Amino acid sequence: MKMMVFDVGGTAIKYGMVDGDFNILFSEEMPTNTYKTGNPIMQALESKLDEYAGEFDAVGISTAGQVDFANGIVTDGTDNIPNYRGSDLKGVFEKKYNVPVAVDNDVNCAGLGEAYFGAGVGENDFLCLTYGTGVGGCIFQGGDVYRGTKCAAGEFGHMLLHAGERQCTCGKKGCYEAYASCRAFTNTVSERFGRYMSGREIFKEENLKNPIIIEELDKWENEIVSGLVSLCNIFNPSLIILGGGIMSEDLLVNHIREKLRNSIGVNYQCVRVEKAKLRNKAGMLGAAYLAAKKLNG
Numbered sequence: 001m002k003m004m005v006f007d008v009g010g011t012a013i014k015y016g017m018v019d020g021d022f023n024i025l026f027s028e029e030m031p032t033n034t035y036k037t038g039n040p041i042m043q044a045l046e047s048k049l050d051e052y053a054g055e056f057d058a059v060g061i062s063t064a065g066q067v068d069f070a071n072g073i074v075t076d077g078t079d080n081i082p083n084y085r086g087s088d089l090k091g092v093f094e095k096k097y098n099v100p101v102a103v104d105n106d107v108n109c110a111g112l113g114e115a116y117f118g119a120g121v122g123e124n125d126f127l128c129l130t131y132g133t134g135v136g137g138c139i140f141q142g143g144d145v146y147r148g149t150k151c152a153a154g155e156f157g158h159m160l161l162h163a164g165e166r167q168c169t170c171g172k173k174g175c176y177e178a179y180a181s182c183r184a185f186t187n188t189v190s191e192r193f194g195r196y197m198s199g200r201e202i203f204k205e206e207n208l209k210n211p212i213i214i215e216e217l218d219k220w221e222n223e224i225v226s227g228l229v230s231l232c233n234i235f236n237p238s239l240i241i242l243g244g245g246i247m248s249e250d251l252l253v254n255h256i257r258e259k260l261r262n263s264i265g266v267n268y269q270c271v272r273v274e275k276a277k278l279r280n281k282a283g284m285l286g287a288a289y290l291a292a293k294k295l296n297g
Contacts, residue, residue, distance in 0.1 A: 111138030
């Protein structure tokens with residue numbers, strides 16, 4: 001059994017082949033904007049499916065945006081990808097390649113990857129958040145993803161924590177991700193220094209001694225924790241998994257653990273905060289898990 005899998009992001013599409021034991025046989029990447037007209041994602045995925053046609057038994061797609069999970073249609077939240085909303089990934093590709101196709105939101109797939117192959121192994125319930133350009137969320141409950149009535153649950157990045165204040169890309173003001181995303185942090189630090197600074201540069205040892213970075217890092221950690229406090233109060237989770245490249249920084253995660261512990265009540269102290277283990281493989285492995293589940297009925 002082999003599964004062709006994709007992880008569609010705003011800037012890049014990761015793709016590869018996964019075997020029945022969930023080993024990634026190969027993994028490659030191409031720009032999201034490889035195709036300039038029409039529906040760039042559909043064209044990009046189809047080009048790779050054509051290239052490997054006959055070599056896979058199922059297809060798994062992890063994608064940015066909100067997804068009608070049952071029907072495999074991208075329904076919303078993809079304004080940064082032209083002509084993508086409404087894409088019938090499951091219908092089109094099942095018809096053309098005559099194999100099962102599973103499609104889900106990228107953070108749901110990342111959560112599934114962590115649940116079965118990463119930091120969430122053995123856990124029945126947890127929350128998974130990714131911090132990058134925005135803030136994504138997955139609710140893993142009772143051994144599966146909780147998707148909500150319209151498969152739009154887990155949009156933690158759009159909790160209103162500063163109503164009416166900083167503009168969010170969704171059109172509202174004061175969303176969690178407008179303050180707690182990695183982009184929000186790097187933008188703020190870059191403004192203070194008068195030039196762009198990436199997260200990688202900010203976390204260089206010599207820069208972490210700079211008083212401006214110390215100040216802005218403390219503010220950003222507080223914004224991250226404020227959202228996590230709300231989620232603890234709502235879900236009372238035993239585990240929160242933090243993903244996104246920036247969360248590989250031990251200093252950051254240790255600060256978040258400490259600040260969260262000091263901000264929640266006695267009945268929430270059971271929560272563990274862990275770094276995602278799979279990093280950029282989580283979405284692909286989650287998509288592979290869903291494809292295998294389709295294939296096996």
